[in-house]
Amino acid sequence: MALTNGTHNIVVSNLTKTFGKVRAVRGINFEMERGTTVALLGPNGAGKSTTIDMMIGLTTPDDGSVSLFGNTPAEAVRKGLIGAMTQTGSLIDYLNVRELVSMMAALYPSPLDVEEALRISGAEAFADRMTRKLSGGETQRVRFAMALVADAELLVLDEPTVALDVEGRRDFWTAMRAFAARGKTVVFATHYLEEADAYADRIVVIAHGRIVADGAPTEIKATVGGRIVRATLPSVALDELRTLSGVTNAERRGDAVTLNCSDSDATLRALFAQYPIVRDIEVRGAGLEEAFLELTEEEDEGD
Amino acid sequence: MTQLTYLRYEVIRTYRNRRFLLFSLAFPLILFLAVAGPHKNQSILGISFPLYYMTGMVAWGTMVAVISSGARISSERQVGWTRQLRITPLPTWSYFAAKIFCGYLMAILSMLVIFIAGSFVGVHLTLSQWFVMVGLLLVGLIPFSVLGIMFGHLLTPDSLGPAIGGTTSLLALLGGAYGPLVNGGAFLAVVKCLPSYWLVLAGKTALGGGGWPLEAWIVIAAWTVVSSALAVRVYQRDTRKI
Numbered sequence: 001m002a003l004t005n006g007t008h009n010i011v012v013s014n015l016t017k018t019f020g021k022v023r024a025v026r027g028i029n030f031e032m033e034r035g036t037t038v039a040l041l042g043p044n045g046a047g048k049s050t051t052i053d054m055m056i057g058l059t060t061p062d063d064g065s066v067s068l069f070g071n072t073p074a075e076a077v078r079k080g081l082i083g084a085m086t087q088t089g090s091l092i093d094y095l096n097v098r099e100l101v102s103m104m105a106a107l108y109p110s111p112l113d114v115e116e117a118l119r120i121s122g123a124e125a126f127a128d129r130m131t132r133k134l135s136g137g138e139t140q141r142v143r144f145a146m147a148l149v150a151d152a153e154l155l156v157l158d159e160p161t162v163a164l165d166v167e168g169r170r171d172f173w174t175a176m177r178a179f180a181a182r183g184k185t186v187v188f189a190t191h192y193l194e195e196a197d198a199y200a201d202r203i204v205v206i207a208h209g210r211i212v213a214d215g216a217p218t219e220i221k222a223t224v225g226g227r228i229v230r231a232t233l234p235s236v237a238l239d240e241l242r243t244l245s246g247v248t249n250a251e252r253r254g255d256a257v258t259l260n261c262s263d264s265d266a267t268l269r270a271l272f273a274q275y276p277i278v279r280d281i282e283v284r285g286a287g288l289e290e291a292f293l294e295l296t297e298e299e300d301e302g303d
Numbered sequence: 304m305t306q307l308t309y310l311r312y313e314v315i316r317t318y319r320n321r322r323f324l325l326f327s328l329a330f331p332l333i334l335f336l337a338v339a340g341p342h343k344n345q346s347i348l349g350i351s352f353p354l355y356y357m358t359g360m361v362a363w364g365t366m367v368a369v370i371s372s373g374a375r376i377s378s379e380r381q382v383g384w385t386r387q388l389r390i391t392p393l394p395t396w397s398y399f400a401a402k403i404f405c406g407y408l409m410a411i412l413s414m415l416v417i418f419i420a421g422s423f424v425g426v427h428l429t430l431s432q433w434f435v436m437v438g439l440l441l442v443g444l445i446p447f448s449v450l451g452i453m454f455g456h457l458l459t460p461d462s463l464g465p466a467i468g469g470t471t472s473l474l475a476l477l478g479g480a481y482g483p484l485v486n487g488g489a490f491l492a493v494v495k496c497l498p499s500y501w502l503v504l505a506g507k508t509a510l511g512g513g514g515w516p517l518e519a520w521i522v523i524a525a526w527t528v529v530s531s532a533l534a535v536r537v538y539q540r541d542t543r544k545i
Contacts, residue, residue, distance in 0.1 A: 056390050060543075080392045089383030094316040106308035107391045146387070 009033050010055075010154070010185065014064035017050050024050040026209035027064070032202070034069065034153070037186040039200035041193065041220070047209040048189040049087050052158045055187070056084050068154060076154070080108040083150030085143050087158040087189075091131040097142050098127040105149045112151040120175045121145035122168075136163040144172065148179060155179060157188040161195065173199050197221055227264035231271065232280040233257050245270045256280075309393065310401050317405040323371055327413050331364030335417055336424070343425050348483060350507060354428075357421040358506025359480035361440065364417060365410035366502060367471050369444050372406030373399075373451025374467055378460040380541070389542070402455075403448045410444055432509045439505035439515060446498045446526035453534040456541045474499035498526045 010032045017025040025047040032038045040048045053059035055066050057073030068076040076082050091100060101118060105111035118124045121144040126134065134142065140163045147155060157176070161169045177199060180186045190196050196203045196217065203220040205213035213223050226248065233241075234255040241250040246263030261267045264283055271278050317323065339353040347355050379385055388398055414437065418426075428436070450470075458466050475481065478499030484490075494500050501519040508515055 058386060058389060077390055078392050078394075082390055084390045086383070086386060086390075089387055092316070092379055092382065092384050094319040095312060099312055099315070103309055103312040104391065106305045106312075107393045108305075109392070150391070 008069060009067075010069070010187075011067040012051070012055065012064075013066075015051060015054050015061050015066065016063040017047075017054060017059065017061050019050075024209055025054070025061075028206070028209075028211055030204050030211065030214060032185065032187070034185050035183050036201045037180050037188070037199065039196035039203045040187065040189040040206055041191070041196040041203050042189075042206035043191055046191075046206045048206055049158055050209075051206065052156060052187070052189055053086075056082050056156055058086070080110075080150060081153045082156060083147040083152035083154070084156040085147040085158065085160050087162070089143065091134070091139060091142060093130070093132045096128050096130050097123055097134070097145075100131055100142065101127075101145050101149050104146045108150045108152070110151060112149050114149060117145045117149035120178060121148055122171050122175065137165065137168050140164055140168075141172075144175070148175075153185060155184055155186045157186070159189050159191070161190070161192075169195075193221065222262070226285075227261045228284050229259040229261055229264055229267055229271070230280075230282045230284075231257055231259075231278050233271075233275055233278045236275060244274070306393070306397055309397070310404060313401045313405055314408060317372065317409060320375075323375075323409070327364055327368035327371060327409050328416055331360040331367075331413065332416050332420055335360040336420055339421075339424050351425065353421060353424045354426045354506070356482075357417055357426055358436070359475070359482070359503055361414055361417050361506060362443075362478065362499065362502040363471065363475040363480045364413035365440060365444055366447050366475060366499065367467070368409040368413050369403070369406035369448040370451040370454065370467055370471060372409060373402050373448055374454040374458070374463055376402060376452060376455025377458050377463050380456070381460055395538075399452055402452060406448050406451060407441070407444065410440075414440065428509070435514055436506045436509035439508065440502065443498060443502040443505055443523055446523060446530050447502075449527060449530040449534050453530060453537055456534070456537040475503075478503045496522055498523055 012028055012030050015025050015028040017023075028047070028051055030038075040051060042048050050059060054061045054064075055068070055073060057077050066073050068081060071079065071081065073082075095103065098114065098118065101123070102114050105114050105117070111117075115124075118127050121141045123138070123141040123145045126138055129138075131139075131142070140160070144157075144160065147157065155176075160176075161172050164172055173195065176186065176188070188200070197220070198217075200217060203213075203215065203217050204211055205220060205223075213220055215223075232255050236257070238250045238252055238257075241247060241257060241259060244250075244259070244267055246261045246266035247259050248262050249260040251258045259267060268281070268283070271281075335356060339356040342352045345352040376385065385398075389395075418433075454463065454466065454470075474497060477484065477494050478497055478501075479494075480499065480503045484494065495518065501515060501522055504519070505515070508519075
C-alpha cells in the first residue's frame with residue numbers, strides 16, 4: 001500500500017499500555033489510508049479495545065503515539081473528526097431517541113441530518129421512544145446513530161455487533177458500508193473472522209497486545225482460517241507427521257494425534273496413503289482463538 | 304449555538320426527572336406550608352415566623368436542587384455516558400456548566416414556588432429586599448453547585464440518595480434552616496464557617512436592607528475554592544481510571 005502523505009492518513013506508532021501487571025498493548029504499529037476500512041481482529045483480551053481507546057484519546061498510552069490525519073487524538077476529538085461507538089456504554093434517560101441523537105448532532109461542526117442518521121442506523125422505527133424503554137439491540141442501534149450523526153472523517157467501532165442478532169448484524173454492516181462508501185475512514189474491532197473478512201479492506205490481527213498478522217482479508221484467512229484433524233494413530237513419530245502435506249503442527253495424547261492444518265484436504269489424502277491404520281478421523285475448523293495463540297507463540301519465540 | 308442546543312436538552316432532562324422535582328420543589332414547599340401556615344402571626348428573634356421559616360426552606364430547597372444536579376453525573380458516569388461525551392467536541396467545562404445551569408434553574412424555580420407560598424402566609428418584603436435576598440442566595444449556592452459535581456464523581460448512584468439527603472439535611476440543620484439552633488458561643492463560631500449558615504441568613508440579612516458581613520463572603524469564597532480544587536482532583540482521578 002503506497003502511503004503518499006503521512007498527515008492525510010492514520011499513523012499508529014509503537015503504542016504501549018500496561019495496566020498494573022497486565023501488558024495490554026505491547027507495541028502496536030500500523031498505518032492506514034484515508035477512506036479505507038480496517039478491521040482489528042483478535043480474541044477477547046487481545047488489546048483491541050485498549051488500542052482503540054488510545055486512538056480516540058480515552059486512554060493515554062505509556063509509550064508511542066497516534067496521528068489522525070495529522071492531529072493528536074485530543075485535537076481530532078475537539079475538531080469533531082471522530083465518530084465513535086465504544087464497546088460498553090448505555091444511554092442517558094429522560095430523552096427519546098430522536099432527542100438524544102439531536103443532542104449529539106449539536107456537538108459536531110457539520111453533522112449528518114438527524115433523520116438520516118436514524119434511518120441508516122435502523123433506529124427510525126423507535127425514534128419517539130424513551131431511551132430507557134429500549135432493548136439491548138435497539139440501544140446498540142441508537143449508539144450507532146450517535147456515532148454516525150457526527151458525520152466525522154473517522155468512524156471507530158469497538159465490537160459494534162455484540163448485542164445484535166444475526167439479522168441485526170447484517171443490517172448493521174450494510175449500514176456501515178453505506179457510510180464508508182461516502183469516502184469515510186473506518187476502524188472496527190471484532191473477534192469474528194467472517195465480519196472482518198466481509199467488511200474490511202484490510203485486517204490487522206492482534207493477540208496478546210501485539211500485531212501478529214496484517215494484510216488483505218484473503219491473506220489473513222489463509223493464515224488463521226486453518227483446520228484441525230484429529231485421529232487415532234498409534235506409534236507414529238510426531239516429527240514424521242509434521243512433514244505430512246498441509247500440516248503446520250502435530251501433537252499426541254496417547255493414541256490420539258491432533259494435526260493443525262493449513263490444507264486439510266491434502267493432509268487427509270496423505271494420511272490415508274501413508275498410514276492405512278488411521279481411524280476415528282475428525283475434521284473441524286480451527287477456532288480463531290487457537291489460530292491466534294499459535295501466531296502469538298511464534299511471535300514470543302522470536303523475542 | 305451548538306452548545307445552546309445541548310443545554311436545551313439538558314434542561315428538558317432536568318424537568319422530566321420527577322424525583323428531582325419532588326425533592327427540590329415539593330418537599331420544602333410542603334414543609335414550609337405545614338409549619339409556617341399555622342403560625343402566621345407569630346414572630347421569632349424579632350422576625351415574623353413565616354419569613355423566618357421561608358428563608359430556611361428556600362435555603363434547603365435550593366441547596367438540594369444545585370447539589371442534586373451536579374450529582375447526576377454519578378449515574379451518567381456509571382452508564383458510560385461521560386466517556387461517550389469525552390469523544391465529542393463538547394469541552395468538559397461545558398458539561399459541568401450545563402449541570403450547574405440546570406441546578407440553578409431548578410433552584411430559582413424552588414425559590415419562586417416558596418416565595419409565592421410565602422406571600423400567601425403573610426410574608427411582605429420590599430422589592431429591594433427581594434433583590435438582595437435572591438442575589439445573596441444565588442451567590443451562596445456556588446459552593447453547593449461545585450460540591451454536587453464532586454459528589455457526582457465520588458459516589459455511586461446507589462449511595463447518592465442517602466449521601467445527598469444526609470449532607471443537605473445536616474448542612475441545613477446546622478445552618479439553622481429548620482429553626483434557630485444556637486444564639487452564641489463556640490458552637491455558633493463553628494456553624495458560621497458553614498456556607499449553609501449564610502445561605503439561611505441571606506433572607507434575614509436582607510431585612511435590614513444590607514447584605515452579608517465580610518465574614519460571609521470569605522466563608523462562601525473559601526468553600527468555593529476548596530470544593531473546586533477537590534472537584535478537579537476527583538475528576539482527574541476518575542478520568543485516569545477509565
